[in-house]
Amino acid sequence: MLKKPCGTFDETYAQDMSVIRTPYRGGLLILLFLFLFVITPLIADNYALGVMNLIGISVIAMMGLNILTGYCGQISIGHVAFIAVGAYTSSILSQHLGWPFWATFPSAILVSGLMGMVIGLPTLRIKGFYIAISTLAFHYIIVWAILHGGDLTKGVWGLPCEFPELFGISFNTEKKMYYLIMILAVIGTVLAFNLVRSKFGRGFVAVRDNDIAAEFMGLNIFRLKSIAFIICAMYAGAAGSLYAHYLGMITVEQFPLIDSIWYLGFLIVGGLGSISGAIFGVVFYRLIAQIVLFAAPMISEALPFLSVSGVAGFTQMLFGLVIILFLVLEPRGAIHRWQLTLTSFRLWPFPY
Amino acid sequence: MEKKGKITSVVTVLVLWFAILLCLGQTGYAGEPVIAIGHLPHFTGAYGATQAPFAPAQEDAIEWANSVNYVKGAKLKLVWVDGGTDPSKSLAGFKKMAAGNPAPVVIIGESTGIGTALVKMHAKAKIPDVEGGMSLAMIKPPSWTFVQPPPYVNQFGAWVDYYLKYIWKGPGKPKFAWLTWDNPFGRSPMTKEADLYLKSKGIEIVAREFIPNVPSNTIAQAMRLKRSGANFTFGGMYPSALSVVLKDMEKIGMTGTVSIGMSYATNLDELVKYVGPLANGVHIASIVTLVEQWPEKSPMVQKMYDKKKRTTNKWGYGNCWSKFAIAIEAVRIAAEKVGPDKVDGQAVYNALISMKNFDAWGTSPPVSFSKTGRVAMNSVEIQAVENGKVVSKGYADAPDLLPGGKDVPK
Numbered sequence: 001m002l003k004k005p006c007g008t009f010d011e012t013y014a015q016d017m018s019v020i021r022t023p024y025r026g027g028l029l030i031l032l033f034l035f036l037f038v039i040t041p042l043i044a045d046n047y048a049l050g051v052m053n054l055i056g057i058s059v060i061a062m063m064g065l066n067i068l069t070g071y072c073g074q075i076s077i078g079h080v081a082f083i084a085v086g087a088y089t090s091s092i093l094s095q096h097l098g099w100p101f102w103a104t105f106p107s108a109i110l111v112s113g114l115m116g117m118v119i120g121l122p123t124l125r126i127k128g129f130y131i132a133i134s135t136l137a138f139h140y141i142i143v144w145a146i147l148h149g150g151d152l153t154k155g156v157w158g159l160p161c162e163f164p165e166l167f168g169i170s171f172n173t174e175k176k177m178y179y180l181i182m183i184l185a186v187i188g189t190v191l192a193f194n195l196v197r198s199k200f201g202r203g204f205v206a207v208r209d210n211d212i213a214a215e216f217m218g219l220n221i222f223r224l225k226s227i228a229f230i231i232c233a234m235y236a237g238a239a240g241s242l243y244a245h246y247l248g249m250i251t252v253e254q255f256p257l258i259d260s261i262w263y264l265g266f267l268i269v270g271g272l273g274s275i276s277g278a279i280f281g282v283v284f285y286r287l288i289a290q291i292v293l294f295a296a297p298m299i300s301e302a303l304p305f306l307s308v309s310g311v312a313g314f315t316q317m318l319f320g321l322v323i324i325l326f327l328v329l330e331p332r333g334a335i336h337r338w339q340l341t342l343t344s345f346r347l348w349p350f351p352y
Numbered sequence: 353m354e355k356k357g358k359i360t361s362v363v364t365v366l367v368l369w370f371a372i373l374l375c376l377g378q379t380g381y382a383g384e385p386v387i388a389i390g391h392l393p394h395f396t397g398a399y400g401a402t403q404a405p406f407a408p409a410q411e412d413a414i415e416w417a418n419s420v421n422y423v424k425g426a427k428l429k430l431v432w433v434d435g436g437t438d439p440s441k442s443l444a445g446f447k448k449m450a451a452g453n454p455a456p457v458v459i460i461g462e463s464t465g466i467g468t469a470l471v472k473m474h475a476k477a478k479i480p481d482v483e484g485g486m487s488l489a490m491i492k493p494p495s496w497t498f499v500q501p502p503p504y505v506n507q508f509g510a511w512v513d514y515y516l517k518y519i520w521k522g523p524g525k526p527k528f529a530w531l532t533w534d535n536p537f538g539r540s541p542m543t544k545e546a547d548l549y550l551k552s553k554g555i556e557i558v559a560r561e562f563i564p565n566v567p568s569n570t571i572a573q574a575m576r577l578k579r580s581g582a583n584f585t586f587g588g589m590y591p592s593a594l595s596v597v598l599k600d601m602e603k604i605g606m607t608g609t610v611s612i613g614m615s616y617a618t619n620l621d622e623l624v625k626y627v628g629p630l631a632n633g634v635h636i637a638s639i640v641t642l643v644e645q646w647p648e649k650s651p652m653v654q655k656m657y658d659k660k661k662r663t664t665n666k667w668g669y670g671n672c673w674s675k676f677a678i679a680i681e682a683v684r685i686a687a688e689k690v691g692p693d694k695v696d697g698q699a700v701y702n703a704l705i706s707m708k709n710f711d712a713w714g715t716s717p718p719v720s721f722s723k724t725g726r727v728a729m730n731s732v733e734i735q736a737v738e739n740g741k742v743v744s745k746g747y748a749d750a751p752d753l754l755p756g757g758k759d760v761p762k
Binding site: 045046047050051054058154155156157158160172199247248249250251252253254256258268275289290292293294296297307308309310313315316 | 393397434439463471472536537
């Protein structure tokens with residue numbers, strides 16, 4: 001979150017731990033709340049709400065990856081597999097057992113968490129690049145399991161999933177779904193924010209920065225890494241469950257490996273190890289995707305001598321270009337740049 | 353300073369020119385109502401290479417339809433977004449098109465996975481989907497999805513029947529092996545119903561060989577296939593992957609010893625380019641008219657291809673035309689029924705379910721839909737490579753081997 005401005009002193013531990021530490025931050029949160037829950041549903045059409053819904057689901061998924069990779073330093077390229085586990089758990093329970101959303105959603109989180117625990121086990125012996133490869137293997141295991149799941153997963157054919165229903169309200173429109181997704185995204189963000197300020201969060205950072213030193217200090221790094229994996233998977237499971245209920249239909253092709261890479265890429269763009277950075281990364285990713293969607297047909301219509309598929313391919317390169325530029329120019333992510341900008345405003349007109 | 357000023361002027365002119373072009377691009381057709389037809393292809397991502405020919409085809413099909421005033425009293429407008437072989441992007445793209453002005457009255461989809469993901473979205477938005485992919489969820493009414501190709505398992509059935517009737521000379525029953533891509537597309541014909549169908553014909557399955565998406569060495573699969581004594585195979589693979597298999601089969605002396613059948617997406621022209629004579633004897637259950645027959649069966653496709661000096665792959669180009677033919681014909685029927693200015697998704701849906709034996713402008717076998725029938729074709733064109741040339745062996749019925757289908761043996 002935003003750094004405390006110079007001159008703001010805490011006199012008690014409660015003040016130090018509080019979320020809203022300055023009136024500015026309180027105002028900002030109120031504005032954000034108004035924007036999310038009042039202004040957007042009023043002015044946005046179905047298309048914009050659809051984009052916001054995807055952003056909300058991705059924010060939940062990204063929170064998990066940020067805890068695992070950003071805070072705990074464990075690279076996962078199997079994040080989409082955890083999302084798939086959540087999506088399929090929800091769909092299987094909804095379709096085969098007729099469970100309602102209030103039961104499928106927590107079940108999806110639980111099952112994904114269990115998967116996360118299993119995948120976290122190798123962290124006892126391996127780390128770094130090797131753990132990344134084990135998560136890659138996990139992705140393929142999940143895809144294989146879905147394809148060979150017979151009637152349970154319906155193999156290549158895909159599985160339908162009912163729209164969520166809570167307290168007699170069916171979330172079968174973009175707007176209703178928007179409220180559900182945003183409320184869950186806010187809850188997920190608050191939980192993640194509090195988690196990283198807890199002893200677990202500090203433990204994660206210690207493991208990330210130097211796991212040997214962390215172990216010398218008495219931290220059980222295997223336990224911490226396992227917990228990070230479990231939490232990451234639980235967030236992904238929640239996102240997957242929402243995704244399945246939102247779309248109403250899932251197939252194995254909806255969970256490509258490349259999406260795990262994009263999640264990692266845009267976590268870097270937003271800022272690793274920062275809650276706001278993770279959100280920024282998702283928003284940036286989804287908005288660029290929209291620009292690409294609009295740009296390719298418009299450019300090819302305006303400049304008909306250009307090849308349509310060439311234009312589409314060129315605009316897709318924007319994703320890669322953004323990541324490269326951030327890695328070169330601002331490896332600490334956009335959130336760091338934002339903090340620098342804020343600081344310079346606070347100190348203006350002084351240079352330091 | 354002067355140089356800087358010049359650069360600024362040039363940039364300003366370029367920006368203005370670009371803006372004017374963009375505005376022109378948004379201009380509608382004066383006088384006549386404009387009916388938008390949506391297309392959700394995947395010009396990037398995993399399907400990018402295969403679907404690249406759809407880019408010129410989408411423009412040419414609409415241009416041709418407008419040039420002959422196919423939908424009387426209205427002009428057709430193409431709207432498209434690149435799905436990028438990515439469900440999230442495709443979902444956003446679908447919503448962008450659906451919220452557009454004019455919103456499309458029908459959208460052509462190009463992927464099994466993404467088409468399946470959008471089944472409920474199409475129904476909710478009341479915009480029919482003429483779909484190039486195929487899955488069970490798509491074809492279950494009240495779906496608004498109308499699939500172009502027969503299910504892969506039905507294509508398999510057509511190949512089995514054709515093989516038994518025209519190729520197998522006996523004695524006894526032939527042995528069958530699956531030789532297919534190890535991905536959803538490749539595995540999709542491998543169903544319980546397919547096994548039952550073979551069993552009902554007294555055919556034994558002696559091998560199941562899977563080829564990776566990007567194979568580099570398939571000797572092991574070829575040797576197992578050889579040892580199994582299989583007489584014929586079926587599967588789904590793009591020509592690039594199958595060419596590796598054929599080359600490896602040649603290395604172990606298998607060429608010509610087994611009849612290879614593939615589903616429609618194995619572009620035989622490309623296969624011949626890759627492996628030359630090794631492609632001889634490969635058959636596909638095609639849904640696209642043979643390119644050589646365009647002048648006779650689909651003159652408009654040939655005309656536009658030549659007129660625009662297209663150099664793209666003809667098979668993919670023709671395949672895209674086939675889906676546009678279905679969509680545009682549905683719009684024509686709808687316009688006739690409700691008037692060109694009142695065509696909406698519902699009218700096109702009604703037109704689609706009333707479509708019977710439409711020739712798809714000669715680009716594919718005949719197309720029919722009904723209230724409960726969402727598969728366009730119940731026949732395929734068997735095509736084969738003979739002496740380095742792709743030839744048509746005629747249409748073959750595709751048995752209904754979907755779960756609960758009428759041709760599934762009890």
